[in-house]
Amino acid sequence: MEIFTYMEKYDYEQLVFCQDKNSGLKAIIAIHDTTLGPALGGTRMWTYNSEEEAIEDALRLAKGMTYKNAAAGLNLGGGKTVIIGDPRKDKNTEMFRAFGRYIQGLNGRYITAEDVGTTVEDMDIIHMETDFVTGISPESGSSGNPSPVTAYGVYKGMKASALEAFGDDSLEGKTIAVQGVGNVAYSLCEYLHKEGAKLIVTDINKAAVDRAVKAFDARAVDPDDIYDVDCDIYAPCALGATVNDNTIPRLKAKVVAGSANNQLASTIHGDILHEKGIIYAPDYLINAGGVINVADELNGYNETRAMKKVDTIYDSILKVFEIAKRDNIPTYLAADRMAEERIESVRNSRSQFLLNGHHTLSRR
Numbered sequence: 001m002e003i004f005t006y007m008e009k010y011d012y013e014q015l016v017f018c019q020d021k022n023s024g025l026k027a028i029i030a031i032h033d034t035t036l037g038p039a040l041g042g043t044r045m046w047t048y049n050s051e052e053e054a055i056e057d058a059l060r061l062a063k064g065m066t067y068k069n070a071a072a073g074l075n076l077g078g079g080k081t082v083i084i085g086d087p088r089k090d091k092n093t094e095m096f097r098a099f100g101r102y103i104q105g106l107n108g109r110y111i112t113a114e115d116v117g118t119t120v121e122d123m124d125i126i127h128m129e130t131d132f133v134t135g136i137s138p139e140s141g142s143s144g145n146p147s148p149v150t151a152y153g154v155y156k157g158m159k160a161s162a163l164e165a166f167g168d169d170s171l172e173g174k175t176i177a178v179q180g181v182g183n184v185a186y187s188l189c190e191y192l193h194k195e196g197a198k199l200i201v202t203d204i205n206k207a208a209v210d211r212a213v214k215a216f217d218a219r220a221v222d223p224d225d226i227y228d229v230d231c232d233i234y235a236p237c238a239l240g241a242t243v244n245d246n247t248i249p250r251l252k253a254k255v256v257a258g259s260a261n262n263q264l265a266s267t268i269h270g271d272i273l274h275e276k277g278i279i280y281a282p283d284y285l286i287n288a289g290g291v292i293n294v295a296d297e298l299n300g301y302n303e304t305r306a307m308k309k310v311d312t313i314y315d316s317i318l319k320v321f322e323i324a325k326r327d328n329i330p331t332y333l334a335a336d337r338m339a340e341e342r343i344e345s346v347r348n349s350r351s352q353f354l355l356n357g358h359h360t361l362s363r364r
């Protein structure tokens, strides 16, 4: 990959490589766009096959956060970090402290939180070195783990999608295929099970599958079989790019609605879903609950206020479906236009983010 060519093409601001030999830290912080405010996005820890794969993931995820934060109406830009390593084996305190010092060095241009492979405990360690971290323990005045709130937002967005596809937003009796039953999806399954949905689950982690089968009377299938099952809704809740050339012809669902970031392997796959009449709830709209919740910390966390905003995901999804129908465009494009319009309206009056001290993280 020609990094500067890629950055220029999608207009990235900054890419930071962080290395600490003592702890084994190898992290990449990607800041996509800070027109709306500091770049807020989580930290993913994952075993990448190559450095190039890690850089690409950081870049794609950071751009997704720009769109997510803009579409959610937050005054925040988009960024993301990936740490190269196995979250089950390679973590240590020094690693997250070293990473915290790198974040501090960015002086507020980037604020982090949880993503795949990182936890509240990791954020607490980062917090030893910097205030620019959210999703830390509630005892510190923070909102805690964002995953259950993300799950609630996905649940609301899934109901809005069901209304569009089936004329009724009830999920009772609907068969929902859930890919990945980790932090977000386990909470999501709780809502779905409570409403009377029938669940089919898969995960590469057998313990996660067993837990979901037991708790929700779910049917388990092997990871690759999830694309072939008879279901009403496919909920991608693991990693990205699972909606692709190989999987779309196999999907039986009328709806794709889940928590994963970057669900479409490329925009072409959003076009194909549109042509096939499959309702796609744009990933960054439906999974914005977590970032909406942690972003509320910047004003001094208020749970009622945050959850009220998360509830608006239902209407945002319906609005995007409406625009898509009106303009006869795929839903991903309708969401992109909504986000881009907001960024452009601010860009003319402000370019790069400068820390102005309006947030309260430093006073916690």
Ligand SMILES: NC(=O)c1ccc[n+]([C@@H]2O[C@H](COP(=O)([O-])OP(=O)(O)OC[C@H]3O[C@@H](n4cnc5c(N)ncnc54)[C@H](O)[C@@H]3O)[C@@H](O)[C@H]2O)c1
Binding pocket: 114, 115, 116, 117, 146, 147, 148, 150, 179, 180, 181, 182, 183, 184, 185, 202, 203, 204, 205, 208, 223, 237, 238, 239, 240, 259, 260, 261, 287, 288, 290, 291
């Ligand atoms: N945590 C949040 O608040 C949040 C917010 C927005 C978006 N997301 C996105 O939602 C997704 C899930 O996040 P999470 O926090 O629940 O992560 P997690 O690590 O807790 O869960 C992901 C699960 O997916 C499983 N998995 C990985 N590859 C798989 C595969 N090929 N097939 C089946 N299962 C597979 C993992 O074993 C794990 O159990 C990610 O894409 C994340 O970026 C998370």
Ligand SMILES: CC(C)C[C@H](N)C(=O)O
Binding pocket: 040, 041, 042, 043, 068, 112, 113, 114, 115, 116, 135, 146, 261, 287, 288, 290, 291, 294
């Ligand atoms: C909680 C958020 C800041 C990060 C979350 N992982 C997301 O992708 O939205």
